[in-house]
Amino acid sequence: MNRRTVAILILAALAIHVWPFFLWLSNTGAHENAFVLPFQNTTSGRKKPFITEKFIIPDQGDRMVHVASLCEMPGGKFVAAWYGGTREGAKDVAIFLSFLDPRKEGSWTEPEVVVDRISASKELYRYIKKVGNPVVFSDPMDRLWMIFVTIPFGGWSCSSLNVKISNDGGDTWTDTTRLTLSPFLNISELVRNNPVLLRDGRFGVPIYHEFIGYFPEILWIKVKKGQDACIEYGKTRIIGGRDYIQPAIAVSNELSACAFYRCRSEKRKVGMGTTVDGGATWSAARKLEQANPDASLDVVTLSDGRFLMAYNDSFNKRENLKLALSNDRGKTWQAVATLENSPGHEFSYPYMIKSRSGDVHLVYTWKRKRIKHVVFNEAWIHSMEKTSVEKREHQ
């Protein structure tokens, strides 16, 4: 290399960094780390306590279903997604969707396959061994999003995340886009629980990593301005380590939120972290007194600011499903209702949302054979709380 070549090389190096620098400069201040609080302060139109329970799908016989998620679209329709097949991780596992329009007949539509390993392979133009863990959510532009897991080889630790978007309420979907979220072969990234919306249009999707380390993260994702088919994304770590996964985020106000973690270590207690800057940074995890049998849990914020948790109240089994309330932003919890309790059976992976009408919608895996949908209002929770307090006082 002579001097001229060196000069050209240095100029080229500087020039090539100009474009990313310009993009960074133009985006400075564009990210507004403030949570949107939709429907949080809405209370149910129905004042009297009520609870309804129904199954989204009929008994699956020998087939299994698992990991359901749910969202309400701007039109008021509900969408549920889950995966099912002959067994967990089998090649015939597909991701199903079902719809519910409460203004019409009020029953869930026949489940339809939205993606399986064959269609994912075609769309991603690569080998896919299995699919799983769908999370559905809708954005203010009436787009329906689905983030799910694909696995090219190995087990859940070899998962990577993918996105599909529907602009017509789930009738048609864009081709699958694979997200690169890990530098190590892009494996071990999974998704679970309800995303949070930010003021700048980004979604903070609770994701987690499980390979050598086990830790919760947030995927920041949005559609590029003016480009419907193009998404922007990145991720940040909530905490490191090997103890906690599957964060469930409950928002308190525009800047504050708490994350509650599934515990996969021997501690078997729910973990908790807090943010006061819209999810940009999180506190170290604290161990709560709440038991956790290495199972997923979910939390929503009620209109009075209290947190409601759906969880398995056990150190090692998923045989019950309970609801608990926290009056102190998640530090302590009081069980208020038992939704399921049947030894020898599994009730797991609760997923809760608050609807526009103020009701709480909960879906969960019922004995691995069905997905159950439970709807109740805050008046019902208050009545259950009153009953449980009276019981404790009586004892």
Next chain:
Amino acid sequence: MIATVFSFLFPSLVIMMLLQMGTHRLNWKTVGWRPALILFLVSVFIASFPVKGLPLGRWLFSFNANFSITLTALLFCRVWQKAMGIKLFRPIDFQAAWIFSAITGLVLYPMALGMGPFDPYTAGWGFSWLSVKVLMITIILAFLKNRFAVVLLLAVLAWNLRLLESRNLWDYFTDPFLTIFSLVMLIIRGIESLRKRPLRETR
């Protein structure tokens, strides 16, 4: 689209390297434009050949979608040398590549896989301290007239053009295979230099 087309380059280069090794064993002369072009076209054909409905190259891609630009460039240097008889990289350029890749991998992977609360991978989503460091290393290498500077330049260019599936700058510089290869090469070179040292002393 551009990333899909580009994804065939790495498997094609791997196949071409294997073909070059095969032809060398058979004592076939494959140095020169014409045999190199034929070998490259054959390699591209093999990489595009469908196996169970998927091109062979995409099978490799299924297991790792982001072979770094650095690894691709080092592979290209090797293939080019065998094809044309011209060394694009001198030993010192290779050494710079191995040191850079080994350090990058040793910094990135443990932390990205969960060691500690800090995740350096976050810095790769856009312009950040990572870009500044890479720019500085490129300038220093250019001043030292080290040809590895060109590879770093190409990696950033590829990142701007989104030639890989990943949108993270780290993936354009390094990958686990490159890190392991670089560490192995540095260890081999280290052992070699240790072996040579006593000989010098006895002279």
